[in-house]
Amino acid sequence: MxxxxxxxxxxxxxxxxxxxxxxxxATQWAEAARLVRESSFRLVALWGADxxxxxxxxxxxxxxxxxxxxxVLELAIAPAQPVYPDISGLFPAAxxxxxxxxxxxxxxxxxxxxAPAQAAAQSVRPWLRHGAWRxxxxxxxxxxxxxxxxxxxxxxxxxxxxxxxxxxxxxxxPIHAGVIEPGHFRFSVVGEKVLRLEERLGYAHKGIDxxxxxxxxxxxxxxxxxxxxxxxxxxxxxxxxAAESLLGVTAPARALWLRALMLERERVAxxxxxxxxxxxxxxxxxxxxxxxxIKEDWVRLNDRVFGHRFLMDRIVPGGVAADASIGQLAxxxxxxxxxxxxxxxxxxxxxxxxxxxxxxITAGRVTPDLxxxxxxxxLAGRASGQPYDLRVDHPCEPYGALGVRKMVYxxxxxxxxxxxxxxxxxxxxxxxxxxxxxxxxxxxxADLPAPxxxxxxxxxxxxxxxxxxxxLEAGEGGRIAGGHAHDPSxxxxxxxxxxxxxxxxxxxxxxxKSFNLSYSGVDG
Amino acid sequence: MIPILLKILKTGVxxxxxxxxxxxxxxxxxxxxxxxxxxxxxxxxxxxxxxxxCNGCELELQALDNPYYNIEGLGIRFAASPxxxxxxxxxxxxxxxxxxxLRIAYDAMPDPKLxxxxxxxxxxxxxxxxxxxxxxxxxxxxxxxxxxPGCPPPPMAxxxxxxxxxxxxxx
Numbered sequence: 062m063x064x065x066x067x068x069x070x071x072x073x074x075x076x077x078x079x080x081x082x083x084x085x086x087a088t089q090w091a092e093a094a095r096l097v098r099e100s101s102f103r104l105v106a107l108w109g110a111d112x113x114x115x116x117x118x119x120x121x122x123x124x125x126x127x128x129x130x131x132x133v134l135e136l137a138i139a140p141a142q143p144v145y146p147d148i149s150g151l152f153p154a155a156x157x158x159x160x161x162x163x164x165x166x167x168x169x170x171x172x173x174x175x176a177p178a179q180a181a182a183q184s185v186r187p188w189l190r191h192g193a194w195r196x197x198x199x200x201x202x203x204x205x206x207x208x209x210x211x212x213x214x215x216x217x218x219x220x221x222x223x224x225x226x227x228x229x230x231x232x233x234x235p236i237h238a239g240v241i242e243p244g245h246f247r248f249s250v251v252g253e254k255v256l257r258l259e260e261r262l263g264y265a266h267k268g269i270d271x272x273x274x275x276x277x278x279x280x281x282x283x284x285x286x287x288x289x290x291x292x293x294x295x296x297x298x299x300x301x302x303a304a305e306s307l308l309g310v311t312a313p314a315r316a317l318w319l320r321a322l323m324l325e326r327e328r329v330a331x332x333x334x335x336x337x338x339x340x341x342x343x344x345x346x347x348x349x350x351x352x353x354x355i356k357e358d359w360v361r362l363n364d365r366v367f368g369h370r371f372l373m374d375r376i377v378p379g380g381v382a383a384d385a386s387i388g389q390l391a392x393x394x395x396x397x398x399x400x401x402x403x404x405x406x407x408x409x410x411x412x413x414x415x416x417x418x419x420x421x422i423t424a425g426r427v428t429p430d431l432x433x434x435x436x437x438x439x440l441a442g443r444a445s446g447q448p449y450d451l452r453v454d455h456p457c458e459p460y461g462a463l464g465v466r467k468m469v470y471x472x473x474x475x476x477x478x479x480x481x482x483x484x485x486x487x488x489x490x491x492x493x494x495x496x497x498x499x500x501x502x503x504x505x506x507a508d509l510p511a512p513x514x515x516x517x518x519x520x521x522x523x524x525x526x527x528x529x530x531x532x533l534e535a536g537e538g539g540r541i542a543g544g545h546a547h548d549p550s551x552x553x554x555x556x557x558x559x560x561x562x563x564x565x566x567x568x569x570x571x572x573x574k575s576f577n578l579s580y581s582g583v584d585g
Numbered sequence: 586m587i588p589i590l591l592k593i594l595k596t597g598v599x600x601x602x603x604x605x606x607x608x609x610x611x612x613x614x615x616x617x618x619x620x621x622x623x624x625x626x627x628x629x630x631x632x633x634x635x636x637x638x639c640n641g642c643e644l645e646l647q648a649l650d651n652p653y654y655n656i657e658g659l660g661i662r663f664a665a666s667p668x669x670x671x672x673x674x675x676x677x678x679x680x681x682x683x684x685x686x687l688r689i690a691y692d693a694m695p696d697p698k699l700x701x702x703x704x705x706x707x708x709x710x711x712x713x714x715x716x717x718x719x720x721x722x723x724x725x726x727x728x729x730x731x732x733x734p735g736c737p738p739p740p741m742a743x744x745x746x747x748x749x750x751x752x753x754x755x756x
Contacts, residue, residue, distance in 0.1 A: 242643065
């Protein structure tokens, strides 16, 4: 695995995710970022760790998706000068990741780190720290007192103001009108038209990157599955891949087929709910009633077969924690067929409903060019011409055998994201029948050896929103030394700020729902 | 229009009967006066606050409005403002970043008011517990009437928790 144009000694990591790792210096870090951008490859994640117990330094990590898979660069940062080269000029999505990293670890992006005397850390605007800890404290550092009682300080977050005649500011959240996650949206509007939207997230920050240390490699899947509840299967699988990668374990074949079964069932559940909600956000309550009924049938079958409506804690390192009988697999295939038939009828109703289409078409448009420049990924990315789907690009077993079809569109509006959900829904239903058909017999769970300290693993799975990545480092005695779970929503949230410009405020719920990004997943 | 009507007729009515209440979930005695109960009757307006949950509990709260549980058919509905609410339904361990917003929503509710904490996180912080980023449960921030454990608790359990809280008011 390589980044074209630079000689870096990448070591291929064991495991299902095609990933390589290398330690780099600041010059290589900056140069690699530039070359990745030049080759039109992608930034997947940026995060950090306090590795002072291990080798006296902080670490910054960057994971890039290149041709053959994921390249993970690890940069050692001296505590005396906690700066690293800023990559947000090349990858705009890195801006918030870098702000979050500064809040948690106290390492800052700088323009020029090659000449430390001239290095000036840009003043880093907080992202996750809303005042729950002081500016001179950093929760990821080992010397941070996590149990100390702190008073939340009221902070004054400087939103960008829009000046002009007739411009009004509408603050929305963190508590929203419906049953939905918390986040703040600051609109600048003229009449009903949105001139600018600025998001402020971090309200659901639970300290997950520090929490990994409370778990062992064997049981950390429980935390992974609760980073973003509607993607619990994708996260648990990515975690299991990372754990298996650092342990040198392969899950048995039947477990992999069952994992794919669960992942596709999660994809379908979310697409069903979203299609109903999108209809509802355009005042088509019939859609919500119908799709939520079907979704209820769907999750009830999950419960009957696997013991949990949303399949939480079913994927574990080594395999899966639940199996399905032949009869249950037949029921799953039968349900896939009946849901496909119902969804066909509903799609036709959607397509022929002129009021609905009038709301969907051209609303919240993200052009393929903007999507490419800003790095839109996943379902929303594919709706704006960004053709990335790990199940096709880097298929892990059993996806290679299944032959997943990629659903890519150019329009980039709400209608395209609705089409994406319908088409992916039908494709997943087809995959479920194929998985049941191709299900292999055998064991469902392998034993786990004790992890070697400092062993490092990566997991990378195409969740329903997009690619989920989990990085894991083992510590002493089977415990986790550090970890990071990365949600694809990091890349997509900034695009919503662009998608709403020129649309009317009442279309915001519709546009936002058409992306349906994770708040908890990015708040970490 | 015809395909829509045909689909509605073909689907039929799928709502299931409401569950009985679970007395053991009541965690503090109600302080509501009997005459207010009589005036309020059994209609209930709920304001939901996501105090940092993983979004799993939200999926089950959204399910409450689906045709099977049909919470609106029981005279219970969600409102956009705490000023219109009788009950606060709170999910999440209460992240420190949501602590203030939760308090403001609670204070904005008129009396009499009820609070139901949903999920293991709502009960005691769940897998996140109490730490630098999480308060460790809804009761650490505001008074709680009923707690519904689970991860996430299925809609039936949440409904039972809601009805338990209401029945404590009916006397």
